[in-house]
Amino acid sequence: xxxxxxxxxxxxxxxxxxxxxxxxxxxxxxxxxxxxxxxxxxxxxxxxxxxxxxxxxxxxxxxxxxxxxxxxxxxxxxxxxxxxxxxxxxxxxxxxxxxxxxxxxxxxxxxxxxxxxxxxxxxxxxxxxxxxxxxxxxxxxxxxxxxxxxxxxxxxxxxxxxxxxxxxxxxxxxxxxxxxxxxxxxxxxxxxxxxxxxxxxxxxxxxxxxxxxxxxxxxxxxxxxxxxxxxxxxxxxxxxxxxxxxxxxxxxxxxxxxxxxxxxxxxxxxxxxxxxxxxxxxxxxxxxxxxxxxxxxxxxxxxxxxxxxxxxxxxxxxxxxxxxxxxxxxxxxxxxxxxxxxxxxxxxxxxxxxxxxxxxxxxxxxxxxxxxxxxxxxxxxxxxxxxxxxxxxxxxxxxxxxxxxxxxxx
Amino acid sequence: xxxxxxxxxxxxxxxxxxxxxxxxxxxxxxxxxxxxxxxxxxxxxxxxxxxxxxxxxxxxxxxxxxxxxxxxxxxxxxxxxxxxxxxxxxxxxxxxxxxxxxxxxxxxxxxxxxxxxxxxxxxxxxxxxxxxxxxxxxxxxxxxxxxxxxxxxxxxxxxxxxxxxxxxxxxxxxxxxxxxxxxxxxxxxxxxxxxxxxxxxxxxxxxxxxxxxxxxxxxxxxxxxxxxxxxxxxxxxxxxxxxxxxxxxxxxxxxxxxxxxxxxxx
Numbered sequence: 001x002x003x004x005x006x007x008x009x010x011x012x013x014x015x016x017x018x019x020x021x022x023x024x025x026x027x028x029x030x031x032x033x034x035x036x037x038x039x040x041x042x043x044x045x046x047x048x049x050x051x052x053x054x055x056x057x058x059x060x061x062x063x064x065x066x067x068x069x070x071x072x073x074x075x076x077x078x079x080x081x082x083x084x085x086x087x088x089x090x091x092x093x094x095x096x097x098x099x100x101x102x103x104x105x106x107x108x109x110x111x112x113x114x115x116x117x118x119x120x121x122x123x124x125x126x127x128x129x130x131x132x133x134x135x136x137x138x139x140x141x142x143x144x145x146x147x148x149x150x151x152x153x154x155x156x157x158x159x160x161x162x163x164x165x166x167x168x169x170x171x172x173x174x175x176x177x178x179x180x181x182x183x184x185x186x187x188x189x190x191x192x193x194x195x196x197x198x199x200x201x202x203x204x205x206x207x208x209x210x211x212x213x214x215x216x217x218x219x220x221x222x223x224x225x226x227x228x229x230x231x232x233x234x235x236x237x238x239x240x241x242x243x244x245x246x247x248x249x250x251x252x253x254x255x256x257x258x259x260x261x262x263x264x265x266x267x268x269x270x271x272x273x274x275x276x277x278x279x280x281x282x283x284x285x286x287x288x289x290x291x292x293x294x295x296x297x298x299x300x301x302x303x304x305x306x307x308x309x310x311x312x313x314x315x316x317x318x319x320x321x322x323x324x325x326x327x328x329x330x331x332x333x334x335x336x337x338x339x340x341x342x343x344x345x346x347x348x349x350x351x352x353x354x355x356x357x358x359x360x361x362x363x364x365x366x367x368x369x370x371x372x373x374x375x376x377x378x379x380x381x382x383x384x385x386x387x388x389x390x391x392x393x394x395x396x397x398x399x400x401x402x403x404x405x406x407x408x409x410x
Numbered sequence: 411x412x413x414x415x416x417x418x419x420x421x422x423x424x425x426x427x428x429x430x431x432x433x434x435x436x437x438x439x440x441x442x443x444x445x446x447x448x449x450x451x452x453x454x455x456x457x458x459x460x461x462x463x464x465x466x467x468x469x470x471x472x473x474x475x476x477x478x479x480x481x482x483x484x485x486x487x488x489x490x491x492x493x494x495x496x497x498x499x500x501x502x503x504x505x506x507x508x509x510x511x512x513x514x515x516x517x518x519x520x521x522x523x524x525x526x527x528x529x530x531x532x533x534x535x536x537x538x539x540x541x542x543x544x545x546x547x548x549x550x551x552x553x554x555x556x557x558x559x560x561x562x563x564x565x566x567x568x569x570x571x572x573x574x575x576x577x578x579x580x581x582x583x584x585x586x587x588x589x590x591x592x593x594x595x596x597x598x599x600x601x602x603x604x605x606x607x608x609x610x611x612x613x614x615x616x617x618x619x620x621x622x623x624x625x626x627x628x629x630x631x632x633x634x635x636x637x638x639x640x641x642x643x644x645x646x647x648x649x650x651x652x653x654x655x656x657x658x659x660x661x662x663x664x665x666x667x668x669x670x671x672x673x674x675x676x
Contacts, residue, residue: 016545025545026542026545027513027540027541027545028468028540028542029468029469029539029540029542029563029565030542030543030563030564030565030567030568030587031469031565031566031567031587031590032567033542033565033567033568033572034565034567034568034569035567037569173475173479174465174466174479179466183466183467183468186468187468187469187470187471187592190468190469190590190591190592191590191591191592191595192590193567193590194567194590291518293514293517293518294512294513294514294517294540295466295514296466296468297468297540304514304518306518307487307488307515307518307519308464308514308515308516308517308518308519309464309465309466309482309515310465310466310514
């Protein structure tokens, strides 16, 4: 398995939609073949269309608020004592997280295809919140599928979704988290694909949804590359990009523009959710060597039992609480372009405490996983190494959990 | 390919009626009961579809999900599914059996091992819900080599070009999905319209047996009886659930229901 240069990873799949011949694809019911083919044709046409690109850029700039900040975390750097620690504060984006990029593009596509309704899944509630914002902005009716357990633990985002006029459909099947929300959303699309567009909330699902999402979040690294050049005059000799990985949309977008650099110069570190340190359950299929299986229309490393039943996950962060992972990350793992590791619930909480103590940013529990690994590795790295952590979500949505676990009031 | 499935269709045709296909989940509500249900309904059903339950089904509605979760909770494994079918096929009540499920289960079991075990346990056909054409070409060929029918699905959204290719590569049975829906949805298309679409398939190749499924109940079944075969699944699963809720025997309840269904298409 090999990664090609000078061609976007997004386009390095075969005619059946597989990256590296084994990750991704389209394992979907016959009914979805046509809407998926239609979406592929529309996206292939529009991504080369200058007018569409400038429309996207217009909304990213004026509505999402591009570029998000790229800041040095001087106090944290001093405290850790090692590499220089920086952050790309993607939580600056309208709505408070990277999910806005994918939601905006899906709503633009839905408008072009003449659909009036858009449905989407959500775990932490960010994908749902952003989709409801974008749907409102572009005049689409919106339905959000969310696990009943997640509805309980992510109330601020639930309220936001409702205030944007979207309908929340609670999902009570299975573990009542993201995996069930995605299944239910896909089932809804099977039954309504003639009138409704679907937005998959991460770089997961059938091939085209992986591509649209990765293409959308790549805005993060497009901005970052310019900001790095402005700051350092060149791409530093030792650059390490840390990002949490659930489905993998923010990390892919954070890395995309740096894909062709040698990994000794620009290293990618993906941090999965290891779950509670005392629990055997986790949401880290790449780190803990899960087997390749099919989930939500795509082949990927996924937590499952010997029979192929998808296993329940456990993580303090609803956004990372997913048994599978993007086919793109499976491909980056097997081609050894990216390195993957996990942080536990406790690690993430500790990292949140440290970062918010020393700096004025407050990463949500998802990026706190990335901060945890970045901080512990930065200690051992030379001073001329640049560590950048994508702070892809704001902790406001986690305030109930943070209050309970750390006694912190947000 | 003349196997037991073709024979079942031929028999129904001789009697000028559609074949009745039932769908139940292996192990629902227990391993024993699901075998008993198969034996009890075989008097009326022509072909039995047996689901191997998956916990992340993307094309099933509430009724089949409930049955699947019940079976998984009861600890049903693939080997139990094979055992139930084997016991059914060896009994005096034997009917052609089509296994139905999702590809990940087959993948984890091993594709060849799965097909060999299907052959060994006298399974006649397979429906893999999330393995559409052309992705299913290789797998369908592997089935053919073992004289197992791979059943292709066709939906109202299937384009004209796909339609011809799928029919051409289908074996002896095609499954037409009546409407845009997960299994067991309310029939939102008129039976007339469904038969019209069905006829489009038959016109391309009248020799292929084509069944209609999704959303068929006691109410609607008689209006669709010009088809080669009709599948009832969710309505049966629902009957199991309600009989359990009411403290009734699911075996007799389901058996009575299938008897009624059969009477409506005679």
